[in-house]
Amino acid sequence: MDLPLRPLLLDCRIELRKALRGYEQSELAQRIDAALSALSTPAADAAPRSATQVAYAWQMAARALKSNHPGVYGELQREVQRLLGGAGHPDANAEIERLQQDLEAAESTAGAAKLARMKATGQLNTVCKALAVAVPQVPESGDAQATALARIETLVRGMGVAAAAQVAGVRAELADPEAVPPPPFVLELIKAGQRAFTKAQREFAVAEAMIVTGWQFTPVELLERGEAWLASLLLDPESAT
Numbered sequence: 001m002d003l004p005l006r007p008l009l010l011d012c013r014i015e016l017r018k019a020l021r022g023y024e025q026s027e028l029a030q031r032i033d034a035a036l037s038a039l040s041t042p043a044a045d046a047a048p049r050s051a052t053q054v055a056y057a058w059q060m061a062a063r064a065l066k067s068n069h070p071g072v073y074g075e076l077q078r079e080v081q082r083l084l085g086g087a088g089h090p091d092a093n094a095e096i097e098r099l100q101q102d103l104e105a106a107e108s109t110a111g112a113a114k115l116a117r118m119k120a121t122g123q124l125n126t127v128c129k130a131l132a133v134a135v136p137q138v139p140e141s142g143d144a145q146a147t148a149l150a151r152i153e154t155l156v157r158g159m160g161v162a163a164a165a166q167v168a169g170v171r172a173e174l175a176d177p178e179a180v181p182p183p184p185f186v187l188e189l190i191k192a193g194q195r196a197f198t199k200a201q202r203e204f205a206v207a208e209a210m211i212v213t214g215w216q217f218t219p220v221e222l223l224e225r226g227e228a229w230l231a232s233l234l235l236d237p238e239s240a241t
Helices: 005-019 027-040 051-068 070-084 092-134 144-156 161-174 184-191 199-212 219-224 227-235
Strands: none
Touching (some): 092 144
């Protein structure tokens, strides 16, 4: 079994470095390093390593790093001390639990936004179908909003001034810069950096972006990309694919 040979070779290398000034450039150093490397290489059919074996392998690597690259070893040592100090010992389980909570919260937000969008889409489809029945002479233009407005205007021409005032209110609502979801002209302004989302619009944009990107990013990661990027994504969801 080759395991007892490793610490022996390591101890030999340490003593040779002390005794020989030019040891690192000697053929003996190369042969010992090659032997250690061969002993450290697991066989193709080797069984899974235990935690003790993994820790021992890291110990060997740290010894070699300390001798051959003391600067890098010093940086690594300071980082380990930073992780173990101040905030206490790093807890992988706590970090996994926190990430799981973030994921669940993001999925909940995305689910609520999807439900709200489906409800709004259903209501819009109902209105459009009613307008199509009421004003069949106005053909579909390929733009649902433009077609709906054209049909409303056609209705107004036969309804008088009072109805026209009501339609003006509808048009104003469709052009409301604080509407949720934000209208296309608002998204264009945000994309150009000329304005920002309202709080409600930002929440909608983040939830929508999570759905469009297939939940690849957390809300924080999406917000870090900037509001202009979010607006661009909502204007062209295909850009996420």
